[in-house]
Amino acid sequence: MTVSYTISPAIPSKLMEQTVPGQLLLQFMRKEVVDGVTMSRLYRMGPDFDKLQNYYYLSLQKDHQYHGQMDIPHSLAREMIVFTDGMAEDHPLYDLRLVAEASLAEPEGLQRVDDYQFEEKLEDLLQALCQAAPDKLPVVTVEGSRTGDKLTIGEHGGFASVITADGYETMTTQLFIHETTARLKAKKSVEAEAPKAGM
Numbered sequence: 001m002t003v004s005y006t007i008s009p010a011i012p013s014k015l016m017e018q019t020v021p022g023q024l025l026l027q028f029m030r031k032e033v034v035d036g037v038t039m040s041r042l043y044r045m046g047p048d049f050d051k052l053q054n055y056y057y058l059s060l061q062k063d064h065q066y067h068g069q070m071d072i073p074h075s076l077a078r079e080m081i082v083f084t085d086g087m088a089e090d091h092p093l094y095d096l097r098l099v100a101e102a103s104l105a106e107p108e109g110l111q112r113v114d115d116y117q118f119e120e121k122l123e124d125l126l127q128a129l130c131q132a133a134p135d136k137l138p139v140v141t142v143e144g145s146r147t148g149d150k151l152t153i154g155e156h157g158g159f160a161s162v163i164t165a166d167g168y169e170t171m172t173t174q175l176f177i178h179e180t181t182a183r184l185k186a187k188k189s190v191e192a193e194a195p196k197a198g199m
Contacts, residue, residue, distance in 0.1 A: 005122065006143045011129060012136055020076070020083040020096075021128040024118055027070035070118070072110040077103035092124040123161050123168045130165040139164055 016022035
């Protein structure tokens with residue numbers, strides 16, 4: 001399974017480099033230009049793929065191999081702890097503090113951390129960026145797709161999210177299909193039960 005995300009608009013590089021959410025996203029974010037528009041993409045490579053071949057195909061950046069892992073050096077860990085100060089323990093990003101504390105407990109910091117745990121927080125990290133610069137990022141949208149080499153039901157689904165500083169909404173393609181199908185069935189049922197003209 002390969003999951004790719006397109007984030008729009010392009011996020012200012014300074015915002016990425018000077019904030020904890022941005023620095024975490026930079027660990028596995030790539031930028032590319034499509035029709036003159038810079039788009040930020042996140043790629044995750046599944047274990048069943050030839051990573052090199054598929055990475056080239058997806059990112060067009062052949063000089064960099066992505067392994068689906070990231071490092072948490074002490075410098076970033078300290079910033080993560082400051083970032084989470086004052087957060088409620090049930091906040092979606094609070095457990096970044098636990099990751100940071102684990103990093104500081106290691107002489108070289110945490111290395112080869114599975115980035116899935118950060119990917120699961122994609123919307124929350126992007127919302128934090130919107131909160132850090134609401135004038136520059138009033139709205140951020142995400143389009144995600146899932147593709148694979150094995151044809152199974154739901155294999156090629158995806159999702160979309162609309163994110164602001166106040167919150168975000170997400171809908172998967174499966175949810176769209178389910179809700180639309182239910183609505184059309186209900187409409188057809190109502191039309192079938194409605195009395196016909198002239199009766």
